[in-house]
Amino acid sequence: MTDEKALIRKILDGDQEAFAILVTAYEKQVYNLCLRMCGNQEDARDLAQEAFLKAWRRLQFYQSEASFSTWLYRLTTNVCIDFLRQKKRRPTVSLTVDGDSEEGQELDLPDGAPSPEDRLLHQETSRAVQKAMEQLDEECRLVLTLRVVEDLSYEEIARVLDLNTGTVKSRLARARIKLRKILLQSGNKLESNSSNQPKEGRRTRHEL
């Protein structure tokens, strides 16, 4: 986006107020990524602010051949990961350098998840999804958020996370299955708008 490049040039040439245009353009994406990663509005706000502040401090290192949004997502991701690690105070596997190690890994297939019909705790789907997301590991949460909420392509996600697209693809499948499993285990029935067929009767095991 050439306008954006020109804008960044202008900021680097000393027009610091022009940075507000970048913030306005990306605050929704950055905030929502932070929100999904940390799970509450207060921290999300702080993290989004920190991400933009870091972007400001490092703007001269932004390589213009890379997309600015990719650069900003990467930076925001790192801010969120740092935050979550500090919160947990225990080391976790790096999200950005583990490359293709999971390539051959088997997907965590849905196994005998309790049939939703067994316990029909009828909650509003989005609320339930939010709670389930909080229980999902951060790696899966991150990739799902980048794909579904931020609407990045596999290629963009691959660039943000330093993965190849094959890994992104399998990780997304895994993340979705995990999220579904958490939801079903917590007794939530998934309400699908698109499905108007009556659900089949009580299932036995999910034969996969």
Place this chain on the structure above:
Amino acid sequence: MNCEEALVLLSGHLDGQNSEEEAARLQDHLAQCPDCRRLMEDLKALDAGLLSLEEEPPTDLCESVMEAIRQEAPVRKKKRRWVWPTTAAAAVLILLAGAGTLAAPKLHTTEDAAPQMARMMATAVEPEMAEQEIAEPETADEAAEISLYSGTAEAALYTAAPEDSPAQALAEERQAPVVLVYGALPELDGLPCEALEDGGLLYTLETAESASILWEAHPDEAVLYLPEETAAEVSYALLLP
């Protein structure tokens, strides 16, 4: 196709990332596998639920970011930033004064250089020096004007411009960011290091961004100097004797 493979394609289908061939194979599988049909509906619902969580950012987010930026960089001409952490202020003033031979040519270009130098040295030990980020005046006039209303060490520092400091000189010479640190930071352990003539130690940091990251991590123990043009792929940390 088994259900495991179908699962990846289901996910790809939701993302609109399947090839035609993959889409056809998935359709075949779905036609004969009620479990995967059901799974697909569940996953669709999940995506929709996830998307419904999207929120508008706080209305004052942008303004608070900009406010933080203004506090950090009240003046920012050129690309150079010069950050002035409180705890290190006195030390650097003395350092600048000590580097009088370096600073002198520049000082002589302004009319009242000598009084300013004197003022600078006199105020070097004043405790109330504020945290500042200082850009250079473009002209001697501008410098004089600034010194009129501030009349303190800060004004003197405008004329004893940061580019006269050893760190700035190094940044220009190597076309790389240099972070001046006040003490051996743990991050520097084991990094390649060269000894400078004046007894300083110059650590080579992995990327051009590293100096900035180090500065962010230790804002009170470091000052970041940026060159006019960054060309190098590394950056440096300077530890003065």
